[in-house]
Amino acid sequence: MTMHLDSFMAGLIRRNPGQPEFHQAVCEVAETLIPYINAHPVYERACILERLTEPDRIVIFRVCWEDDAGNVRVNRGYRVQFNNAIGPYKGGLRFDKSVSLSILKFLGFEQIFKNSLTTLPMGGAKGGSDFNPKGKSDREVMRFCQAFMSELYRHIGKDVDVPAGDIGVGTREISYLFGQYKRLRNEFTGVLTGKGLAFGGSPVRTEATGYGCVYFAREMLARQHEGLEGKRCVVSGAGNVAQYAAQKLMQEGAKVLTLSDRSGYIFEPEGLTEEELAFIIDLKTNRRGDLSEVAKEFGTDYFPGEKPWGVPCDMAFPCATQNEIEEEDARRLLANGCRAVVEGANMPTTREALRHFRAARILFAPGKAANAGGVAISGLEMTQNSMRLTWPREEVDRQLQQIMKRIHEQCVAHGQEDSWVDYVKGANIAGFIKVAGAMLAYGIL
Ligand SMILES: NC(=O)C1=CN([C@@H]2O[C@H](COP(=O)(O)OP(=O)(O)OC[C@H]3O[C@@H](n4cnc5c(N)ncnc54)[C@H](OP(=O)(O)O)[C@@H]3O)[C@@H](O)[C@H]2O)C=CC1
Numbered sequence: 001m002t003m004h005l006d007s008f009m010a011g012l013i014r015r016n017p018g019q020p021e022f023h024q025a026v027c028e029v030a031e032t033l034i035p036y037i038n039a040h041p042v043y044e045r046a047c048i049l050e051r052l053t054e055p056d057r058i059v060i061f062r063v064c065w066e067d068d069a070g071n072v073r074v075n076r077g078y079r080v081q082f083n084n085a086i087g088p089y090k091g092g093l094r095f096d097k098s099v100s101l102s103i104l105k106f107l108g109f110e111q112i113f114k115n116s117l118t119t120l121p122m123g124g125a126k127g128g129s130d131f132n133p134k135g136k137s138d139r140e141v142m143r144f145c146q147a148f149m150s151e152l153y154r155h156i157g158k159d160v161d162v163p164a165g166d167i168g169v170g171t172r173e174i175s176y177l178f179g180q181y182k183r184l185r186n187e188f189t190g191v192l193t194g195k196g197l198a199f200g201g202s203p204v205r206t207e208a209t210g211y212g213c214v215y216f217a218r219e220m221l222a223r224q225h226e227g228l229e230g231k232r233c234v235v236s237g238a239g240n241v242a243q244y245a246a247q248k249l250m251q252e253g254a255k256v257l258t259l260s261d262r263s264g265y266i267f268e269p270e271g272l273t274e275e276e277l278a279f280i281i282d283l284k285t286n287r288r289g290d291l292s293e294v295a296k297e298f299g300t301d302y303f304p305g306e307k308p309w310g311v312p313c314d315m316a317f318p319c320a321t322q323n324e325i326e327e328e329d330a331r332r333l334l335a336n337g338c339r340a341v342v343e344g345a346n347m348p349t350t351r352e353a354l355r356h357f358r359a360a361r362i363l364f365a366p367g368k369a370a371n372a373g374g375v376a377i378s379g380l381e382m383t384q385n386s387m388r389l390t391w392p393r394e395e396v397d398r399q400l401q402q403i404m405k406r407i408h409e410q411c412v413a414h415g416q417e418d419s420w421v422d423y424v425k426g427a428n429i430a431g432f433i434k435v436a437g438a439m440l441a442y443g444i445l
């Protein structure tokens with residue numbers, strides 16, 4: 001029987017009402033996968049896509065903690081264990097007031113394909129909480145993390161499910177979470193990645209997502225006989241991914257014109273300097289302030305309440321959050337000459353914006369391929385933990401570059417269309433083949 005996108009999506013929406021981000025992520029994948037499945041009926045007969053869009057399990061729990069004023073606070077915690085066909089569940093934790101089941105299901109679903117693309121043995125998962133770390137003291141964050149882990153520890157394990165960071169979860173939070181897991185289980189294992197270097201973290205994990213994006217961009221440009229030198233790049237976000245995408249772009253000779261946060265964006269017409277970037281990394285990682293402080297310190301142009309997509313550029317690196325490039329933003333980017341979009345964030349492009357980019361046949365790298373460097377180095381952190389070894393920084397960076405190159409090759413192999421590469425289609429099909437093959441091998445589960 002032939003599969004049809006409309007009827008497949010109608011069923012998915014009926015079974016998962018009120019989850020727009022999840023619908024969006026599945027639709028983007030189904031659109032490119034269904035023709036492939038129709039050409040390979042073995043997948044359709046085994047209902048692989050229907051099974052892939054239903055999480056293995058979801059854990060939802062109360063997180064109760066005490067703030068500095070002695071008030072009792074209640075948040076909701078989640079872990080979506082989506083698919084472990086090719087390895088233990090793996091994916092980040094997000095702490096943000098916007099966190100919902102829809103957002104975590106979209107992220108967990110994307111993670112299945114992304115982790116498969118890394119070529120490492122990792123299944124897909126995501127989790128987090130509607131806890132808002134903004135304005136909380138270190139002690140409050142610690143108490144929240146301990147309370148969160150007091151339930152999560154029952155559901156994870158180094159061979160079961162290995163969480164990591166995402167929005168609002170960096171080294172500070174992973175350290176508190178790891179400490180609590182160690183206390184509750186009385187074992188020191190690689191149950192989380194993104195750990196501090198002193199207690200099992202991998203060199204380059206902090207930089208890996210941002211660096212990986214730039215390595216992916218380099219591969220895309222190399223196919224066009226071009227390089228990053230002199231390219232004008234608009235980057236959004238000012239957190240982990242944006243900081244290290246910006247750093248690597250600068251090392252490669254590109255100009256980073258912008259960074260942004262929830263307060264607005266900064267614009268440096270000749271490109272950010274190393275001094276400005278070092279200030280921003282400290283501001284965001286340690287002092288947790290907003291970008292208006294960069295304007296105060298350096299006189300950098302600052303546009304409160306605005307997104308950076310109106311700035312003329314050669315390449316855009318959305319590295320903040322989902323759906324940050326809307327249709328009008330895509331029109332402006334294209335009208336201003338942008339020729340490549342590389343997604344550092346997960347699903348930062350709305351469906352309407354994506355349609356414009358694909359119609360214009362620009363270089364468009366979807367997050368599941370371009371930002372896979374972070375989880376890839378998490379995978380290598382797991383390997384190092386199992387071996388009880390830490391590899392040198394140069395070795396991990398070399399492996400990251402090799403992995404990004406291989407991901408790029410897989411996208412080209414499955415996404416080549418006459419002279420243009422449809423990286424969305426390529427990433428979806430390449431990610432699918434391995435997971436679907438494992439699911440077929442297991443029989444009906
Ligand atoms: N960390 C990782 O290894 C990986 C992350 N990703 C994805 O990359 C993206 C960024 O993650 P990461 O850098 O880790 O997170 P961080 O929390 O370190 O940084 C997020 C940045 O984006 C900004 N931001 C968040 N939400 C919004 C919003 N609604 N509007 C405007 N700006 C916003 C934040 O602003 P402010 O500073 O004001 O809070 C911050 O500057 C996410 O989509 C994540 O899923 C993907 C792969 C791996």
Ligand SMILES: O=C(O)CCC(=O)C(=O)O
Nearest residue numbers: 091092164166374375378
């Ligand atoms: O490092 C990891 O395990 C997950 C990173 C992540 O959350 C992502 O790739 O979106």
